[in-house]
Amino acid sequence: MxxxxxxxxxxxxxxxxxxxxxxxxxxxxxxxxxxxxxxxxxxxxxxxxxxxxxxxxxxxxxxxxxxxxxxxxxxxxxxxxxxGAALDEFRRNLLEQLATRAAPDEMERFPDKALHQALREFDILPRADASPPEAIDVSHPHIRVDMERCIACRRCVRICEDLQGESVWHVFGRGETLRVATGGGVPLAESPCVGCGACVDTCPTAALTDASAWREPPATTWTRTVCPYCGVGCVLDIGTADDRIVATRPALDGPSNKGHLCVKGRYAYDYVDADDRVCAPMLRRDGQWQRATWDQAIAFAAEGLRRIVSEHGPDAVGVLGSARATNEENYLIQKFARVAIGTNNVDCCARVCHTPSAAALKHMLGTGAGTNSFDDIEQARTLLVVGANPLENHPVVGARIRQRAKHGAHLIVIDPRRTGLAGIADIHLAPQPGTNVPLFNALAHVLLAEDLVDHAFVDARVDGLGTFASFIQAWTPERAAALCGVPADDIRRAARLYAQERPAMCLHGLGVTEHLQGTQGVMALIDLALLTGNLGLAGTGINPLRGQNNVQGAAVMGCEPGTLTGSQRLADARARFETAWGVPLPRSRGLNVLEMMDAARSGALKALYVIGFDVLASLANATETAKSLERLELVIVQDLFLNETARRSGHVFLPAVSSFEKDGTFMNSERRIQRVRQALTPRGQARSDAETLCRLVNALGRGAWFSRHRAEDVWDEVRSAWPAVAGIDYTRIDQQGLQWPCRGPDDPGTALLHAEHFAHGKRAVLERIDYQPTTEYTTAQFPFLLTTGRNLHQFNVGTMTGRTGQQLLRPTDTLDMHPYDAGQLGLDDGTQVRVASRHGQAALRLRITDAVAPGQLFASFHDPARALNQVTSPVRDCVTSAPEYKVVAVCVTPA
Known part of the structure; x- marks a missing residue:
């Protein structure tokens, strides 16, 4: 044997x-x-x-x-x-006692609860009466608590502690007096609960249930798909009844979430049937939106595009793909721009968040994507989290990082704010906003000054050490400390920990990329990994935490002016794509979305076709964006709702479907291609982005190049155009996704990049990055530095979450200020304030917190009514043009 x-x-x-x-x-x-x-x-x-x-x-x-x-x-x-008789009698006696914790209506409503299943199997009748109303906690919008049904199994206590790490539930008393409750016995809504629903999943009784389950019918069909929110790529099952979503649950075998979800993935799906969803085409006539037929809307859009191309040339048109669209749809979007219109003016929202990461990784390592997998978190001895707040913005990964730190891994957090992870970190470095590069250079200085370099790795795989060492010699921790405000000794401690306690894994977010030196900041992080040999091994790497569900896929599919599908450079892959598509590709350089706004303002760009991307609400310096959009002759908006771009500047509205109403694939932050499956009938006349694109190209007379619009057929075209995914077909990813590169049917996919060589060759070159200060600086008139970002309960500009129960948890944005500054200004918590920069102003309620340092402010941008992006600056990343959302000088006054 x-x-x-x-x-x-x-x-x-x-x-x-x-x-x-x-x-x-x-x-x-x-x-x-x-x-x-x-x-x-x-x-x-x-x-x-x-x-x-x-x-x-x-x-x-x-x-x-x-x-x-x-x-x-x-x-x-x-x-x-x-x-056997003895075992049967033992179980029956146990269940007879527990039958007092189940009621008949609950047995019917929640048949899958473990206690209810066991009672049915043993033909034991439930014996509980209805719980008195005062015993039921309905304070939380998503979770109903009835501890009259608790059997003290402690599953909720353990899963909250061991999976999510919030420790909401506690055990009090012993023996017959034992009870489970929140800390202090407060209502759930007043506890640290983050609404992940793990306690509901695990509870074997009706003690903890989804609040929606008490007003919705039980699910009759379950469909496996991928969460439509952040780039973690959590796999979930969608429960539907009567063609409506009534429940969700995490897939226990989800590769990145492993049976876990966050509050958005678990509960924020009501937007699909929101009252203001637009499910029919619309045209703006006489300044008013009016309903139209599909034929009318398509004809109007096609005629407008045809006229503008005829009069001004194809480069007078811009096309924007979507991080919320599937890979297949984004492939068709960039093909539409290049084949149907004849322009390389195509981009997506990756430009405003993680294009700097992709550009830096592509330049230095040969592939513009994360190097490792989320499973490497559990293999790392040190975790370096830079400019990211994953407990709120990528909660499932954030929980994994926190659990790994609790079980022995070292944690270094670099962030101006004291985030949740910063509060438990071994070392928290809090640089002044805009000073990442000096800090990263000082870390590299320590590595060389104290001989913490992995010489074997550098000798085998890295070039440029000599010139880099000469350059970095000037970047002492003391010099950096004077610029970034981080104590020199703390810089030294962090460098030693990262170099000596390996493997060390770096995960970074928009706090690195959304700066004047965003791309260069990522390059400086890559320098640190190259110097210490923290690349090409499990538990290491440079790993951007992607912000939207398919922002990685949108860019990789070719929704960028300079790259084709697979992030293949236009200059390198032009001939192959021209052969495949049977048409010459445009020769112009192409404009990114920021350059499109510049061209619109100057009159060079005349039309914009924007899909699933609220440009006006998303781009920095919104006042100037509005001026650009107003100068366009044709703005075609394709979305679920009349977003801010459509309201202010749209001419044609084409109704799209949600990810729950279509098939396709998404690509998560770890390069995993996963199936998206239709669980609902498209609402009204709404259609998938692929179907709408094909209607439009037919009207433009280019339909012969777009014969495929069924998701699997389009994906097969992608596979033929991009060798790195040739081995990923729908059959192989029916149950679980695969990570590219995956070049053939027997290729298991690639969980770890750069193990033996880099994508562009055997050796990488260290980059010397000098400091270029942002043009945003404080003065007596503008004494504070404002950083913008996200929070747990809302998502992006609130298009989806703002139409769900999440509004009850976080109804609007706030301005975070340190207690000292609030005291100096005589402002109280909750006061309505006016925050103004050199570029614009917005009104928000003040939230006083010591999570921000004196002199610094933080605000999220989820509420379009607050229009925070009117305050942000026109500064852009010097390499990729990504806006500098992370630092702007402001003043604060009572509203």
Missing amino acids: DAAQVRVAIDGRELSFPAGLTVLQALRMSGIKVPTLCHDDRLAPVGECWACAVELVPATGLPAHHRPACREPLLDGCSIRTD
């Missing part, structure tokens, strides 16, 4: 199993079901309820005894009995 197998007897049958299983796992593999009440596969087994007890004979000649199957290791030669 194979050494990796154990042989056992189960109910008289001789069976063999892989070593290392528990008895419960073996029973499930054998198709034998025993009740479990305290067990959850995501948690370490504790065997407290004993509902899964079996009769176990450890080895021949030893006496039999009862043991909980969930925590008992499966031993070679053991004998297991799962039924």
Whole structure:
């Protein structure tokens, strides 16, 4: 027998199993079901309820005894009995006692709860009366709490602690007085609960349930798909009834989420049927939006585009793809720009967030994507989190980082604010906004000055050490400290930790990229990884946390002016695509979205076709963006709602569908291609972006080049155009996604890039990045530096979350200010204030918090009514033109 197998007897049958299983796992593999009440596969087994007890004979000649199957290791030669009079009586007695914690209507409403299942299997009637209203906590918009139904299994306590890490639920008392409640017994809405729903998932009774389950019918169909929010790529199951979403739940085998979701992925889906969703085409006539037929809207858009191209040339048109659209749709979008219009003026919202990461990674390592996988978090000894707040912006990954830190990994956080992870970090470096490059250079200085360089790695794979060492010699920690405000000794401590406690994994966010030196800031981080050998190994790498569900895919599909599908440079791949598409590609350089706004303002750009991207609400320096849009002769908006761009400047509105109403694929931050599946019928006359594009190209007379619009067919065209995904077909990713490169049918995909060589060759070159200060600076008139970003409960400009129950958790944006500054200005918490910069102003409510440093402010931008981007500056990244959202000088006065 194979050494990796154990042989056992189960109910008289001789069976063999892989070593290392528990008895419960073996029973499930054998198709034998025993009740479990305290067990959850995501948690370490504790065997407290004993509902899964079996009769176990450890080895021949030893006496039999009862043991909980969930925590008992499966031993070679053991004998297991799962039924019999004694076991049946034991389980029945246990369940008879617990029947007082279940009511008949709850059994019907929640048939999948573990206790309810067990009671049905043993024909035991529930014996609980309805709970009194005062015993039920409905303070939270998403979770209903009824501890009259609690059986003290502690699953909620353990999953909140061990998976999410919030420690909302606590055990009080012992024995018969034992009870589970929030800390201090406060209502759930007043607790630290982040609304992830893990406690609801794990609860075996109706003690913790989704609030929506009490007003919606049970799901009749479940469809597996991918979350439409951030770039983590959580896999979830959508429960529908009567063609409506009534529930969601995390997929236990989701590669990146592993049975977990955040509050948005779990509960923020009501936007699909929001009252103001636009489900029919519209045209603006006499200054008013009026309903139109599809034929009318398409004809109007096509005629406008045809006229502008005829009169001004194809480069008078700009096309914007969408991070919310599928890979297949974004492929068609960039093909539409280049083939149907004849321009390279195509871009997407990656420009305003992570194009700097892609450009830096492409330039230095050969591939503009994250180097490692989320699973590497659990393999890292040190985690370096830079300019990111994953507990709020990528909550599932944030929870994994926090759990890894709790279990022994070192944590370094670089962020101006004291974020949740900064509060538990070994070292928190809080640089003055706009001074990342001096700080990163000082870290590199320490690596060389103290000989913390991995010389074997550098000798084998890195060039330019000599010239880099000469350059970095001037960037002492003391010099950097004077610029960025971080103590020199702390810089030294962080450099030593990153270099010595390896493998060290770097994860960064928009706090690195959305700066004048955003691209160069990422390059400086790559320098640190190259110097220490923290590349090409598990638990290492440079890993951007992508902000939207498919922002990585939108850019990689070719929604950028200088690249084609697969981020292949236009100059390099032109001939191959011309052969594949049968048409010459445009020769012009192409404009990115910021350059499109400049061209519109100057009169050179005449038309903009924008898909799933609210340009006016998203771009910095919104006043100037509005002026640019107003000068356009034709603005075609394709979206779910009349967004701010459509309201102010649109001429044609084409109704799109949500990701729940179509098929395709998304690409997450770790390069994983995953299936998106249709769970709902498209609402009204709304159509997928692919179908709408094909209608438009037919009207333009270019339909012969767009014969494919079915998602799988388009993906097969992508595979033929981009060799790195040739091995990823729909059949292979039906159950679980694959990471590119994946070049053939037998290729398992690539979880780790640059293991033996870089994408562009065997050696990488260190970059010397000098400091270029931002033009935003404080004065007596503008004494504060404002940083913008996201929060847990809302998403981007609120297009989706603003139409869900998330509004009850975070109804609008606030301005965060340190207590000292608020005291100096005589401002109270909750005061309505006016925040003004050299570029514009906005009104927000003040939130006083010591998470920001004196002299610094923070605000999110989710509420279009606040229009915070009127305040942000026109400064752009010096390499990619990404806006500098992260630093602007402002003043604050009472509104």
